[in-house]
Amino acid sequence: xxxxxxxxxxxxxxxxxxxxxxxxxxxxxxxxxxxxxxxxxxxxxxxxxxxxxxxxxxxxxxxxxxxxxxxxxxxxxxxxxxxxxxxxxxxxxxxxxxxxxxxxxxxxxxxxxxxxxxxxxxxxxxxxxxx
Numbered sequence: 001x002x003x004x005x006x007x008x009x010x011x012x013x014x015x016x017x018x019x020x021x022x023x024x025x026x027x028x029x030x031x032x033x034x035x036x037x038x039x040x041x042x043x044x045x046x047x048x049x050x051x052x053x054x055x056x057x058x059x060x061x062x063x064x065x066x067x068x069x070x071x072x073x074x075x076x077x078x079x080x081x082x083x084x085x086x087x088x089x090x091x092x093x094x095x096x097x098x099x100x101x102x103x104x105x106x107x108x109x110x111x112x113x114x115x116x117x118x119x120x121x122x123x124x125x126x127x128x129x130x131x
């Protein structure tokens with residue numbers, strides 16, 4: 001049984017930093033696309049970043065501020081978030097799918113991760129950024 005457990009959320013001030021972690025059990029991250037999504041009430045889940053062996057994807061809004069990384073040996077994916085903005089406030093979810101690429105496609109005038117193609121999800125961790 002696959003389980004994803006996120007940690008590291010909390011309260012930060014604008015301009016500050018947080019690091020999220022997602023530890024997977026029941027699967028080997030090698031050969032999987034691992035992603036972070038976020039969601040605020042009343043809005044669709046939004047793909048923030050994704051990593052596969054040899055490649056990464058970032059939502060344009062977070063590029064240059066967030067960094068995704070993963071330690072396959074520890075089955076853990078990280079999201080280092082810096083220069084946080086109040087609009088980064090959301091519940092952040094870790095997601096995984098068996099794929100060698102990050103499932104994405106054209107949407108809203110850019111390329112966006114496709115949440116529906118991810119098989120496994122964590123329970124989410126709240127990130128709140130105060131101004």
